[in-house]
Amino acid sequence: MKHxxxxxxxxxxxxxxxxxxxxxxxxxxxxxxxxxxxxxRDVLRVNxxxxxxxxxxxxxxxxxxxxxxxxxxxxxAKFYRITASGRRRLVEETExxxxxxxxxxxxxxxx
Amino acid sequence: xxxxxxxxxxxxxxxxxxxxxxxxxxRFHLEMEMSENRKSGMGATEAREAAxxxxxxxxQVKEEVRDSWxxxxxxxxxxxxxxxxxxxRKNPGFAGVVLLTLALGIGANTAMFxxxxxxxxxxxxYANGDHIVVLTQPAKGIQADDVGFSPxxxxxxxxxxxxxxxxxxxxxxxxxxxxxxxxxxVQTGVVSANFFDVLGVRPLxxxxxxxxxxxxxxxxxxxxxxEYFQKAFGGDPSIVGQVFEMNDKPxxxxxxxxxxxxxxxxxxxxxxxxxxPFRSNPRTVDNRQARMxxxxxxxxxxSTVEQAQSDVSLIASQLAAAYPKDYPATDGMSARAAxxxxxxxxxxxxxxxxxxxxxxxxxxxxxxxxxxxMLARASGRERELSLRMALGAGRARLVRQxxxxxxxxxxxxxxxxxxxxxxxxxxxxxxxEKFTPRAHEIAMDGRVLLFALGSSLVTGLLFGLxxxxxxxxxxxxxxxxxxxxxxxxxxxFGTRNALIVSQVAISFIxxxxxxxxxxxxxxxxxVDPGFDPENVLAVSVPLNWSxxxxxxxRIGFFRPLMxxxxxxxxxTSVAMTQSVPLNESQPFNVAFVVEGQxxxxxxPKPQVDFEVVSxxxxxxxxxxLLRGRAFTDQDHDTAPKVVxxxxxxxxxxxxxxxxxxxxxSLDGGDEWRTxxxxxxxxxxxxxxxASTEQVYIPFLQAPRVxxxxxxxxxxxxxxxxxxxxxxxxxxxxxxxxxxxxxxxxRSETLASPRLTAIxxxxxxxxxxxxxxxGIVGVVSYSVSQRTQEIGVRMALGADRxxxxxxxxxxxxxxxxxxxxxxxxxxxALTKLIARLLFDVAPTDPVTFAAVVLSxxxxxxxxxxxxxxxxxGIEPMLALRSD
Numbered sequence: 001m002k003h004x005x006x007x008x009x010x011x012x013x014x015x016x017x018x019x020x021x022x023x024x025x026x027x028x029x030x031x032x033x034x035x036x037x038x039x040x041r042d043v044l045r046v047n048x049x050x051x052x053x054x055x056x057x058x059x060x061x062x063x064x065x066x067x068x069x070x071x072x073x074x075x076x077a078k079f080y081r082i083t084a085s086g087r088r089r090l091v092e093e094t095e096x097x098x099x100x101x102x103x104x105x106x107x108x109x110x111x
Numbered sequence: 112x113x114x115x116x117x118x119x120x121x122x123x124x125x126x127x128x129x130x131x132x133x134x135x136x137x138r139f140h141l142e143m144e145m146s147e148n149r150k151s152g153m154g155a156t157e158a159r160e161a162a163x164x165x166x167x168x169x170x171q172v173k174e175e176v177r178d179s180w181x182x183x184x185x186x187x188x189x190x191x192x193x194x195x196x197x198x199x200r201k202n203p204g205f206a207g208v209v210l211l212t213l214a215l216g217i218g219a220n221t222a223m224f225x226x227x228x229x230x231x232x233x234x235x236x237y238a239n240g241d242h243i244v245v246l247t248q249p250a251k252g253i254q255a256d257d258v259g260f261s262p263x264x265x266x267x268x269x270x271x272x273x274x275x276x277x278x279x280x281x282x283x284x285x286x287x288x289x290x291x292x293x294x295x296x297v298q299t300g301v302v303s304a305n306f307f308d309v310l311g312v313r314p315l316x317x318x319x320x321x322x323x324x325x326x327x328x329x330x331x332x333x334x335x336x337x338e339y340f341q342k343a344f345g346g347d348p349s350i351v352g353q354v355f356e357m358n359d360k361p362x363x364x365x366x367x368x369x370x371x372x373x374x375x376x377x378x379x380x381x382x383x384x385x386x387x388p389f390r391s392n393p394r395t396v397d398n399r400q401a402r403m404x405x406x407x408x409x410x411x412x413x414s415t416v417e418q419a420q421s422d423v424s425l426i427a428s429q430l431a432a433a434y435p436k437d438y439p440a441t442d443g444m445s446a447r448a449a450x451x452x453x454x455x456x457x458x459x460x461x462x463x464x465x466x467x468x469x470x471x472x473x474x475x476x477x478x479x480x481x482x483x484x485m486l487a488r489a490s491g492r493e494r495e496l497s498l499r500m501a502l503g504a505g506r507a508r509l510v511r512q513x514x515x516x517x518x519x520x521x522x523x524x525x526x527x528x529x530x531x532x533x534x535x536x537x538x539x540x541x542x543x544e545k546f547t548p549r550a551h552e553i554a555m556d557g558r559v560l561l562f563a564l565g566s567s568l569v570t571g572l573l574f575g576l577x578x579x580x581x582x583x584x585x586x587x588x589x590x591x592x593x594x595x596x597x598x599x600x601x602x603x604f605g606t607r608n609a610l611i612v613s614q615v616a617i618s619f620i621x622x623x624x625x626x627x628x629x630x631x632x633x634x635x636x637x638v639d640p641g642f643d644p645e646n647v648l649a650v651s652v653p654l655n656w657s658x659x660x661x662x663x664x665r666i667g668f669f670r671p672l673m674x675x676x677x678x679x680x681x682x683t684s685v686a687m688t689q690s691v692p693l694n695e696s697q698p699f700n701v702a703f704v705v706e707g708q709x710x711x712x713x714x715p716k717p718q719v720d721f722e723v724v725s726x727x728x729x730x731x732x733x734x735x736l737l738r739g740r741a742f743t744d745q746d747h748d749t750a751p752k753v754v755x756x757x758x759x760x761x762x763x764x765x766x767x768x769x770x771x772x773x774x775x776s777l778d779g780g781d782e783w784r785t786x787x788x789x790x791x792x793x794x795x796x797x798x799x800x801a802s803t804e805q806v807y808i809p810f811l812q813a814p815r816v817x818x819x820x821x822x823x824x825x826x827x828x829x830x831x832x833x834x835x836x837x838x839x840x841x842x843x844x845x846x847x848x849x850x851x852x853x854x855x856x857r858s859e860t861l862a863s864p865r866l867t868a869i870x871x872x873x874x875x876x877x878x879x880x881x882x883x884x885g886i887v888g889v890v891s892y893s894v895s896q897r898t899q900e901i902g903v904r905m906a907l908g909a910d911r912x913x914x915x916x917x918x919x920x921x922x923x924x925x926x927x928x929x930x931x932x933x934x935x936x937x938x939a940l941t942k943l944i945a946r947l948l949f950d951v952a953p954t955d956p957v958t959f960a961a962v963v964l965s966x967x968x969x970x971x972x973x974x975x976x977x978x979x980x981x982x983g984i985e986p987m988l989a990l991r992s993d
Binding site for chain 1: 132133137143166171172175176180
């Protein structure tokens with residue numbers, strides 16, 4: 001028995017983005033949301049309400065780890081870091097995403 | 112599932128902590144967002160509101176996060192548990208039957224495991240227990256497992272061994288202790304000073320022995336066993352330092368031992384070897400053949416039992432070479448070292464393992480039975496389950512629901528079983544005591560609790576999975592059809608028959624085992640002991656040997672004792688003997704020669720056990736005199752030496768020759784004794800072995816006796832008081848020892864086979880009852896399922912006899928398959944109990960036939976009622992019923 005409820009596309013996408021972001025370096029939740037926004041040039045504005053449940057779910061599944069640490073401004077924050085199984089998951093999900101994007105692209109170009 | 116469960120548990124355990132972290136994490140996020148908003152020019156309030164708006168409901172987010180912690184899983188688990196409990200409460204009869212069978216099954220297993228744990232698995236409760244070896248000197252030539260060690264030999268092994276860092280000696284005698292009120296008979300362990308240090312036993316009060324206690328002429332000292340300390344002195348520690356009289360010398364109590372299993376036998380007190388009048392006698396000390404001691408050794412660090420074995424073998428052969436006179440080649444003496452732990456439980460192991468196997472089978476049977484009950488109920492709940500599926504419950508959720516129910520049942524059953532195991536502990540200890548001194552270590556420790564929990568869970572999984580999986584084909588169709596003839600019922604019916612097959616097979620094995628044990632016990636009980644045990648009282652009168660040192664003084668005590676007792680009303684005859692028949696010890700074999708029979712010098716001398724008995728002995732115990740005469744008053748000290756022999760000895764050594772009148776010698780030809788008669792074979796040691804060859808020496812010529820035997824015309828127990836009185840009148844410091852009737856003696860030798868047979872028999876009976884109930888359930892169910900079909904058959908002309916035959920045939924089919932499987936299993940398994948059987952083959956055809964008959968009869972009985980009900984079906988009613 002894996003996840004009880006099948007993650008919808010949006011949620012799956014959010015997981016992928018989070019994993020991708022923390023794969024670069026450990027980051028706290030706010031940083032992750034800012035980062036996704038910046039990198040996507042403000043196209044993707046992360047729904048902050050679903051960010052934290054997603055982070056905790058990924059942590060529970062063992063894809064990311066967390067640890068309290070200090071920010072540059074010397075404040076305490078909870079930093080998330082990708083785990084080995086998280087990296088494997090990231091590779092898989094990226095591949096899936098590419099395939100799906102390609103497929104959707106093909107469908108759109110035909111119509 | 113497991114990791115989720117763990118997470119759920121963790122989230123409960125660290126809930127507060129995690130809540131705090133989540134708070135801080137969200138607050139940090141909001142503050143960052145606010146400061147960002149302020150940078151872009153918002154006011155404080157505005158920035159805060161914008162941040163909160165963007166975050167989208169802090170409480171909602173928290174709730175979602177909590178969900179991801181796995182709390183939801185726990186919620187559904189609680190829901191399942193509540194639902195299951197409600198279901199069970201709705202069916203108290205079902206729940207009661209299941210809980211009772213589970214409690215019996217798990218309880219019996221837990222109880223037997225507590226025995227295995229306490230007796231076979233745990234380390235010995237001596238600090239050095241696992242490093243202690245028992246040394247023995249077997250003598251193959253004279254068929255002796257152990258002839259014991261002499262003090263000189265102990266010293267040699269102590270000095271020469273390279274694998275043992277200590278060698279201690281031990282023997283046990285009974286002495287009279289005098290000092291508080293009446294004289295008491297105490298069993299006394301006589302040990303070397305280092306005995307308790309080597310075992311690793313620390314005193315509870317005072318001290319144990321030190322080297323200076325164990326030198327010639329040392330002040331005699333005593334250490335009390337914990338049992339005796341409690342029994343005789345009420346556990347009062349001020350007993351240390353008190354002085355008692357023993358063997359006519361003052362003995363000072365210096366310490367009290369903690370409770371620990373005593374080996375080779377239980378003692379009331381311990382004394383150093385220098386305090387024992389026999390052991391310290393120069394004739395014992397200087398005689399290499401005065402083999403009266405047990406020996407133990409402690410392995411040096413790094414040495415193994417195998418190394419110790421080759422070490423002592425080497426010493427034995429060196430001693431034999433150095434003192435050929437003391438180690439006659441014909442005796443075939445050697446030395447053996449064995450782990451104490453093994454020796455302690457050697458006789459207990461087979462019985463304990465057989466009983467554990469029995470309870471394991473019972474538990475399997477219980478699983479099959481409960482699975483069957485669950486299945487029957489699940490079939491009854493088909494419509495409920497289908498409905499719940501239709502309303503959106505996932506299959507996994509339903510399976511989980513069923514498993515939750517079985518887990519609850521099994522854990523509750525296990526808890527009851529644990530109570531059951533606690534309840535029977537005393538009884539089990541009493542039973543195991545007959546086999547091993549470790550019986551008192553049986554306790555409910557953590558390992559036993561773990562076993563109970565583990566077996567409960569495995570049981571629950573076994574009987575829970577069967578119905579959960581067998582119900583797989585339950586589809587929504589059964590709602591539509593609305594009838595009782597749903598698809599699922601048919602399929603699970605095959606499973607139910609398979610369960611009956613396994614129950615019958617297991618019952619077959621258990622019944623066969625029980626039958627064999629019972630037949631073995633009955634055979635043993637019917638063994639003729641060679642005497643008539645009814646109405647004979649045996650009173651141990653342990654004379655103080657250090658006071659009554661010579662023949663004259665001993666006869667001067669015993670003769671008036673016998674004469675006085677004989678005058679009591681109801682007494683028909685009185686005798687003295689060295690030891691009672693059936694005393695469960697080992698023969699005290701001596702080599703003998705028959706005058707005129709040549710013995711090759713290198714052949715082993717024939718061995719015979721000897722007993723000292725008074726004139727009326729055979730009359731008193733009711734053993735026949737076959738030829739010649741019994742002992743008389745004329746066979747006294749100065750008269751010609753005489754002897755009686757038993758029938759097996761005559762058959763072995765006097766083939767066809769009249770033995771009466773021949774002379775034999777028991778001391779290599781120094782003294783010759785004339786055979787004056789032949790007596791019947793009295794079982795001197797056990798019922799389950801052939802009679803030993805026996806010679807009897809008249810008490811007047813060797814007054815080494817200690818038990819008074821009194822045959823009475825009525826109940827002999829009334830004589831105990833008068834006998835005690837007579838003994839005290841003869842010597843006020845002389846106690847009487849153990850009092851039993853010969854009937855009790857005989858019954859005690861039968862106690863352990865009887866208890867084993869009863870225990871296995873009870874389990875087998877339980878199995879038979881459960882199985883019969885199971886068959887009734889399955890057959891009744893099938894009849895009720897097929898009411899319509901049977902109605903149709905009858906409407907089409909089938910008569911009632913045909914219907915009965917059909918039900919019987921279908922009901923008995925799985926029983927017959929089970930019988931065949933059980934027969935194969937029993938043939939393979941009963942070999943394992945062959946060692947416990949007396950005079951019965953493990954493949955005893957009578958037992959097997961009886962088991963087949965009783966199982967078939969029980970099964971036919973079980974099918975009969977449902978078959979009659981089937982025959983009573985009214986076709987028209989049946990056709991309209993659905």
